[in-house]
Amino acid sequence: MKIKVNGEDKETQSENVLQLLKELDIVPERVAVEVNLGIIKRADFENCKLHDGDTVEIVYFVGGGIYGGQISN
């Protein structure tokens, strides 16, 4: 199926959020995930099924202080 991850189109076989994170080589404990603007709790990563056309956002912490993170990048 085709989904959008962090703004990029992606073809994936992953059926749920946990599988997608594994596919992307992302440690689940270090990130937060949104599917179609709804936050998915870490405990629900495996239960959260992905569907064609879903928009997924995966975020983590980066260096930043007071407006430290560069939003434009």
Place this chain on the structure above:
Amino acid sequence: MEDKLVIKGIEFKSRLWIGTGKYKDFEETASVVEASGADVVTVAVRRVNIVDRKSENLLDYIDPKKYKILPNTAGCYTVEDALRYSRLAREAGVSDMIKLEVIGDEKTLFPDVIGLLKATEILAKEGFIVFPYTNDDPIMAKRLEDAGAAAVMPLGAPIGSGLGIRNPYNIKIILEAAKVPVIVDAGVGTASDAAIAMELGCDAVLINTAVAGAKDPITMAEAMKHAVIAGRLAHKAGRIPKKLYATASSPIEGML
């Protein structure tokens, strides 16, 4: 003598809070944090780069067990964005603390205080420990406190400007009225600015650019650590009143 900062039951070991933006790499960030003696470290929330994945993570260098990770909503210009980033930060992290920024203008990076107040109210109701970055406006500080802010974080000067504490009298008025801790956020340029903030009676200072942008960030981090301690002690000791004319320190008696 115990002089610990406690906010909502959380004990803070240092009154210097450090931002982690603008360093050349994670090693430098970690060395700076260590040299500063800070236990609060602010971070931003951003997309994981899924195209060019680097295995390194900031939290591999800044241990969340050792430091209090304070995520911010830096770069948010609307209440909606600030709420979204706050909620994501809570999921990604380990605590309910959020350094709330609702920026009003790109050039000055001054806060949009109307948006800030709305977001503070909503997040406080959701159980967040909200640290709003605000103007040096005593009325707004009070409003934020009433809306449930855990502390107020007035700017000393615009973010990254290094202009120091431009309006110490307003900060003083904020301090007089505040029932929550007051933490100066933004504007510090060098160690004396941090000391001034603490001498005024502020509970802590948050510094990023003044350290990250110094020629030698690690040494500046150490300077800030001492400045914050010195300023705090001076505040507690109570300074002498300023006078126009001299008062001799040595006795007159016994002179030839």
